Amino acid sequence: MAAAERGADGTVGKALNILDQIAEFERPVRFGELLANSEHPKATLYRLVQSLTNQGMLSYDEERQTYAPGLRLVRLAHAAWRQSSLAPVARPFIDALASEVQETIHLAQLDRGQVLYVDKRMATNPLEMFSQAGKIGPGFCTGVGKAMMAFLEDEAREDAIRRQAFLQHTPNTLITADALRAELQTIRREGIAFDREEHEPGIICIASPILSESGRVIGALSITTSTQRQSLDGLLPHRPLLLKTASEIATAAETWQFPS
CATH class of the missing domain: 1.10.10.10 (Winged helix-like DNA-binding domain superfamily/Winged helix DNA-binding domain)
Structure with missing residues (x-):
């Protein structure tokens, strides 16, 4: 048998x-x-x-x-999106965030150390970039990926780090596990992550983890733009609203049977 x-x-x-x-x-x-x-x-x-x-x-x-x-x-994909992804719960919150900041908003979850983009809400002038809902991206060089990995439990975080390919996508990409660990410590301390053109040239973001009441990582949220339109310093004023939106999504998810 x-x-x-x-x-x-x-x-x-x-x-x-x-x-x-x-x-x-x-x-x-x-x-x-x-x-x-x-x-x-x-x-x-x-x-x-x-x-x-x-x-x-x-x-x-x-x-x-x-x-x-x-x-x-x-x-089946639509059923999974409705039942197992954070997207339906988060949709009204990220719509409001996109409208307020007039930039592209990404919602992501972590899948075996990699980033699964589950929703993307665009401002009136959308950017052409790798991330689309349903796509898998690297964890080590994206804002949402680093935001989620930083807040994993120690064993889970090390497992996620071991799963990274550490390909150098741009001159700014972190290409060693030790460099990523140091970055994750900073993110955990400051509560926010950055993509400094690490995955795609010209694409930058600030990102926040979405944490359950118990501190479990259930997703991440980012405000993404291009260096032609904005700078990381220019994105920083959006930090309070980003963190507030992530907290609102987490609260909404508490009332839903979110999968472990």
């Missing part, structure tokens, strides 16, 4: 990895492209792709011979 369960888990894991792979293309993908990047033999990959298609997790375009996320997966 245990062996059968392990086998079933293995199959599910393989199928989920294929869904991740297709999602990373951010466009419909041909089977040959999947095969070129797959660790599975052709027959195994084909069987898994067909099973996912039969179950509605993938859709197949016969004319173009491409695969894309299916409608069943879209429905």
